[in-house]
Amino acid sequence: MPDSQDLAAVWLTLKLAATVTVLLLLLGTPLAWWLAHTRSRLRSVVSALVSMPLVLPPTVLGFYLLLVMGPNGVVGQATQALGLGLLPFTFPGLVVASTFYSLPFVVQPIQNAIEAIGPRPLEVAATLRSRPLDTFWSVVVPLARPGFLTAAVLGFAHTVGEFGVVLMIGGNIPGQTRVVSVQIFDRVEALEYSQAHWLAGGMVVFAFVVLFLLYALNPDSRRRPA
Amino acid sequence: MNAATTLALRVQHAYAGFSLDVDLALPGYGVSVLFGHSGSGKTTLLRCVAGLERAGRARITLNGDCWQDEAGHFTPTWQRAIGYVFQEASLFPHLDVRRNLAFGMKRAGGVVNDDDIRAMADRFGIGSLLGRMPDRLSGGERQRVAIARALLTRPRLLLMDEPLSALDSARKQEILPYLERLHDELEIPMLYVTHQIEEAARLADHLVLMAGGRVMAAGALTDTLARLDLPLARDQEASVVIAAHVLDHDSAWHLTRLGFAGGELQVSQRSLAAGTPVRVRILARDVSVATTPDHASSIQNRFPCTVTGIAPADDPAQCLVGLEAGGVALISRVTHRSAAQLGLAPGLAVWAQVKAVALLE
Numbered sequence: 001m002p003d004s005q006d007l008a009a010v011w012l013t014l015k016l017a018a019t020v021t022v023l024l025l026l027l028g029t030p031l032a033w034w035l036a037h038t039r040s041r042l043r044s045v046v047s048a049l050v051s052m053p054l055v056l057p058p059t060v061l062g063f064y065l066l067l068v069m070g071p072n073g074v075v076g077q078a079t080q081a082l083g084l085g086l087l088p089f090t091f092p093g094l095v096v097a098s099t100f101y102s103l104p105f106v107v108q109p110i111q112n113a114i115e116a117i118g119p120r121p122l123e124v125a126a127t128l129r130s131r132p133l134d135t136f137w138s139v140v141v142p143l144a145r146p147g148f149l150t151a152a153v154l155g156f157a158h159t160v161g162e163f164g165v166v167l168m169i170g171g172n173i174p175g176q177t178r179v180v181s182v183q184i185f186d187r188v189e190a191l192e193y194s195q196a197h198w199l200a201g202g203m204v205v206f207a208f209v210v211l212f213l214l215y216a217l218n219p220d221s222r223r224r225p226a
Numbered sequence: 227m228n229a230a231t232t233l234a235l236r237v238q239h240a241y242a243g244f245s246l247d248v249d250l251a252l253p254g255y256g257v258s259v260l261f262g263h264s265g266s267g268k269t270t271l272l273r274c275v276a277g278l279e280r281a282g283r284a285r286i287t288l289n290g291d292c293w294q295d296e297a298g299h300f301t302p303t304w305q306r307a308i309g310y311v312f313q314e315a316s317l318f319p320h321l322d323v324r325r326n327l328a329f330g331m332k333r334a335g336g337v338v339n340d341d342d343i344r345a346m347a348d349r350f351g352i353g354s355l356l357g358r359m360p361d362r363l364s365g366g367e368r369q370r371v372a373i374a375r376a377l378l379t380r381p382r383l384l385l386m387d388e389p390l391s392a393l394d395s396a397r398k399q400e401i402l403p404y405l406e407r408l409h410d411e412l413e414i415p416m417l418y419v420t421h422q423i424e425e426a427a428r429l430a431d432h433l434v435l436m437a438g439g440r441v442m443a444a445g446a447l448t449d450t451l452a453r454l455d456l457p458l459a460r461d462q463e464a465s466v467v468i469a470a471h472v473l474d475h476d477s478a479w480h481l482t483r484l485g486f487a488g489g490e491l492q493v494s495q496r497s498l499a500a501g502t503p504v505r506v507r508i509l510a511r512d513v514s515v516a517t518t519p520d521h522a523s524s525i526q527n528r529f530p531c532t533v534t535g536i537a538p539a540d541d542p543a544q545c546l547v548g549l550e551a552g553g554v555a556l557i558s559r560v561t562h563r564s565a566a567q568l569g570l571a572p573g574l575a576v577w578a579q580v581k582a583v584a585l586l587e
Contacts (some may be wrong), residue, residue: 127278
């Protein structure tokens with residue numbers, strides 16, 4: 001049976017994934033909007049940067065985030081100057097790192113959905129006296145709903161499943177940074193296979209249920225790729 | 227409705243290897259049709275008026291309200307009191323018909339008035355469709371919803387971008403009567419883009435002929451269609467439109483008699499009350515010219531005219547003869563040979579014989 005340490009890891013993981021998902025939707029939506037509409041030459045640069053976590057080993061990303069957020073890094077000095085202390089090996093540090101790491105999984109579905117809407121509904125709304133922000137909420141969000149749903153699910157699930165970045169930036173502090181994937185690693189190292197099974201098996205079920213719901217509840221995904 | 231009100235457009239706009247350069251003052255009432263082939267810039271001009279396209283240099287005013295000027299002032303689309311009907315149905319797919327209709331009304335007026343929605347829906351024959359989703363409507367129904375939705379914002383200018391072009395001809399015939407009614411009832415100016423002369427003939431009061439991003443001619447429909455110096459007159463379907471009214475009916479022969487400034491015309495009987503104003507369209511190829519009143523002809527529609535000019539047609543065998551009857555201009559297409567044999571020349575008094583008359587409304 002899972003003990004309190006395991007449950008703490010589960011709770012921490014859910015807290016981390018939920019926080020990161022909310023942050024990603026808030027940051028990823030304007031970014032996706034910009035990528036879908038801009039004609040700037042920076043578009044390809046930004047697209048490439050957003051997609052880097054798809055290619056880079058998590059350890060590379062974690063390593064540089066560690067340096068940047070560390071006592072001698074730009075961000076580290078800024079957070080210290082603001083009286084926030086240092087981010088590495090804290091829960092907020094984990095949130096920042098995970099946000100970078102899962103960014104492409106959120107930006108791309110939203111960007112695709114916004115591009116699929118095209119300019120016409122936005123023009124129609126404008127001719128019907130809808131101000132841009134109103135159009136966003138009353139036309140873009142409902143029409144891009146499958147894309148937002150996909151983005152939220154993938155962002156959440158991907159954060160739950162990360163390991164390398166967490167280890168690099170968060171370490172292994174119970175209740176602070178010890179998430180399920182790290183806890184499983186600990187259990188296996190300690191040869192506590194049955195404990196590891198509870199968590200690992202749970203992750204397998206979780207992954208299947210999430211992906212199943214994504215495909216089953218998203219009726220538009222059959223007609224139109226999100 | 228005030229004759230002094232105008233829509234003034236001075237637009238210079240360069241895009242993708244094409245430039246638009248127009249300077250137009252259109253009447254602030256009635257239907258102005260922007261007519262031209264694709265690539266003539268008519269849709270771009272309409273989009274500039276709507277603010278959907280930001281012209282590089284422009285001054286756009288409606289009745290003194292300035293929407294864009296050379297100094298950099300630009301009113302965004304959503305702040306312009308326009309109604310815009312797009313080429314293809316542009317209903318919001320996630321809203322039913324009622325909520326599509328309410329969308330602009332709510333934003334323009336701040337309130338949704340269900341009685342107004344119902345009245346407008348009934349006016350466009352969509353009253354029974356209010357609960358339907360757009361994907362359950364026919365193309366013609368969708369376009370009628372789009373027009374009703376635009377009008378419910380109480381615009382001060384209605385813009386239509388080829389609203390019939392995405393429809394098959396049966397659907398077009400379904401919508402045209404609504405547009406004609408709109409033409410009669412609308413108290414605001416309408417700017418209507420089309421490349422179909424048929425639509426222009428039926429709807430326009432004012433015709434703007436565009437080509438290559440420039441205005442070739444602009445004026446009253448009746449005058450512009452009759453100008454021999456424009457390519458319109460050389461078209462196979464060249465025609466004039468004449469304002470007439472119903473005189474009476476000859477039930478024995480199933481005919482309706484129409485009167486116009488230059489004489490009378492007979493058409494197949496229609497159930498229209500005497501005095502009803504109508505529009506008739508007469509194709510240049512259906513008008514022949516005689517120097518004597520040929521009572522022995524099967525053609526009954528004939529009236530005296532004066533020749534106003536002669537111009538070459540595209541076919542080297544043919545020419546276009548400008549005619550005038552009681553101030554009304556017509557065009558006749560005849561062969562050069564007949565023109566020479568009859569000795570047609572400006573000022574000559576002749577008889578026009580009209581083989582076919584199309585009653586437009």
